[in-house]
Amino acid sequence: MSTAVHGAPAIEAAGLVKQFGKTRALDGLDLTVPAGTVYGLLGPNGAGKTTAVRVLSTLIRPDDGYARVLGNDVVRHASQVRSTIGLTGQYAALDEYLSGRANLIMIGQLSRLTARAARKRADQLLERFELTMAAGRAVKTYSGGMRRRLDLAASLISHPAVLFLDEPTTGLDPSARALMWDIVRQLVADGTTLLLTTQYLDEADQLASRIAVIDTGKVIAEGTPAELKASVGGRRLLLTLAAESDGAAAAGALAPFATGAITLPNGPSRLIEVPVAATDGLATEVLRVLDNAGVKVSDIAVRGASLDDVFLTLTGHAAEEKAAGDSKEEVPA
């Protein structure tokens, strides 16, 4: 409905604190999201991502700190904030018994569209999200991917300038996930500011132009994906050995290059992974040393750190491993 003042951040938060009983879900969260960008909030379950989104979308009040969306305070000017945002939560926020089209029209009218405008916009969105065929069916008959798409369409019905997507692809199969990614990319092309939470590192890497890594309710690192990777420093050397039996010899020869633990071939992969410092001529040097040791190499690659490495370095634990064991305890009852 309204667009951000040029140059001003679309979302800014400082020192946000939210306590649920003994759990400090947000512990001084700071955030600045430039207008017209996709901003990723990356962290494991329980890190505070959902709580942050709920504060920014006016659903819950912070205990301390402040947040503004397009310059409006989320507590004092909550109704202005609501008229400029769209929210897609982790669970499809739809009426199961209404058709897809009826859901969109209802949400459109509640978003202050006239009935006529809501119908027109609903039909546009159904077509854009490939749901026209299912438009007349009750939502309870929809697949998971269709629900997410309809849910996202519902968040877009009033052309929000700022959109919150809370784990938009959690639980989706790869093709549904790819479709969601496409939709997100189109939205950015339209100029929407998007705050996206995810526990998938590749998703943040693929979609977000800036990322805040959060853990235990605080931002522990912030920057572009490239900056975050660079902040970890080193690179990784990937070697595929010609013969599996050369693993030990190769590891011995590579030990002087390693800046951390060497990952040896696991099963028939013949792949050795070595964390190394970024130095010129590294690959040539490595090949010479391995040749001297009589180890034959079929493939060699040096790549920059992945977001996985970033996450591991920053938090001391891998994102997705921890996430797998956790329940979704972030959403307060």
Added chain:
Amino acid sequence: MTAITALPAADLTTDRKAAAQFLGDVWVLTKRSIARIKNEPETLSDVTIQPVMFVLMFTYVFGGAIGVGGAGGSYHSYLIGGMLGMSMAQTAPGTAVAVVSDMSTGLIDRFRSLPMSRAAVLTARTIADLITQAIGAAVVAAVGLAIGWRITTSPGDAIEAFALALLFGYAFTWAGVCLGMVLRSPEAAQQTGFIIFLPLTFISSAFVPTQTMPGWLQPVAEWNPMTALAAACRSLFGNPNPATAVHAWPEEHPELTVVLWAIAMLAVFAPLAVRMYRNKNR
């Protein structure tokens, strides 16, 4: 692909007055609840099949054993006033269940993130339930007519009786909304609703005259709003009404008692419910 542009003012209702926006939101959401009933008509069984069962069971199983306190007339003529009250009050647990179910889905979060009226979601729920209660009242009257119950007064009196019943029912719906806001699961709402609304219905003159109850229980039954509604309906329909022999204020002014109870309940439960909705999860 449409770029983000401000929507044309003609497509928006933002210039409407707050009251018009509130009514618009309530209407949109009431339509949602009605669509649900159309989709699953069995959700209406508590106001369609159940009252028929109760009227028939009370009339033919208990009816012969229950005297109507020398007021003259048959039990089925006496019963319908009370049955009307029961069919109003017993929709409240259903209201609580619907509210708990709604609250536990993401849909309420969406509503709370929209620039819509805060009171509209709950108000629409109560309007939809009022429609349900009107259907229930019609069913009770129809089954009553089928077994020989008659209205012997003027149409104006009869309309007043139904209006009082629906006012009473509407006030109970807001109590049901509060219950739904407090409880955490539909099962808990169903059971708690049953525990509250069953004694409320039975410790009253809905099915038996209060004079037959032990002395310590009589004041409870006499001040029960259900007793006042049953007495008001019986008197307005021209049915046997043993309450006229009871010398207690509510029995002497049954219609006023119903209105006062309804106003008091609405004044307490409606703002409380909206407040709880507003502060949910804060």
